[in-house]
Amino acid sequence: MSTMTSSGTLYMLPSPLDAGAACALDTPAAVRDCAHRLDYFLVESAKSARATLKRLEHPTPLRELEIVELPPEKDGRLLRELLAPVLAGRSAGVISDAGCPGVADPGALAARTAHTMGIPVMPLVGPSSILLGLMASGLNGQSFAFHGYLPVEDGARAKTLAELEKQSARLRQTQLFIETPYRNLKMFDAIRSHCRGSTLLCVAAALTAPDQFVRTKPVSKWTVEEIGRIDRRPTLFLLLAD
Incomplete structure (x- = not known):
């Protein structure tokens, strides 16, 4: 048998x-x-x-x-x-x-x-930077898309950011993406250069760490001084365009 x-x-x-x-x-x-x-x-x-x-x-x-x-x-x-x-x-x-x-x-x-x-x-249930960042952002949690890493090359990254912003405005959808920590500041500069000032940007860095940093405000309101806190730290970027 x-x-x-x-x-x-x-x-x-x-x-x-x-x-x-x-x-x-x-x-x-x-x-x-x-x-x-x-x-x-x-x-x-x-x-x-x-x-x-x-x-x-x-x-x-x-x-x-x-x-x-x-x-x-x-x-x-x-x-x-x-x-x-x-x-x-x-x-x-x-x-x-x-x-x-x-x-x-x-x-x-x-x-x-x-x-x-x-x-x-x-x-099994456990920490997810994507969900934790979305929870704390105050952005649309009913419709969102995670895109992983965006292109590294300046032109391709700028084009992708513009496309994500258009998609966000059209669908009222939160767009989430990440970057290699040592390139965080370059990503922030690209967002400030290529996204509209009224688009909401949430930056969520070092989630669950004692000194985690999560803040949401229009792109035009962000300053270089405060964004220095995300340099070389695991960071999630979230955009919601109007």
Whole structure:
């Protein structure tokens, strides 16, 4: 008589947004408890994941856990190999460098591949800079779009900002995007140069950190002095045009 083997589950485990903050401040107990039950992790960065698991006080010595970095985005073959133990019954956790795995993150392909293999995918509640920034912004939370990173080249970035502003005005839709921290000030300068003065701009930096910075005002009202607080810090930009 043949027996069917139940697969394990792929858990999407949010990690803290601020590496220096106490984990208990922004990591629900359910995430901590789930992580404690796992010994196999597919991660964006092994170093970052080990730091997260240490803050979560994983009961198993870190050197005894299997922590594997996710492959390049299009390497589906290797992902299927990494998920084979889960299909065979060993559950695993996906951990991003910060925030929710699978959102602007290589964990998305792990979840998609798991679905094609018939592996259950279980997301757990945790910090998301996108939702936290939107919550604090006062902008339209019923219609919004996240665009990830905008083009780096000046001309292409200016064109994209103009398109996003037009889309925001037409749909009354909040437009959200991020930038590499060391280019935050360049992004701010581009917004001031290419967006209308009446367009609302929210800047949300270092969310969940003790000195987080969240402020919304028209583009024309922002000053270079106050925006200095976002230099080289994880930042979310939000626009709402009239």
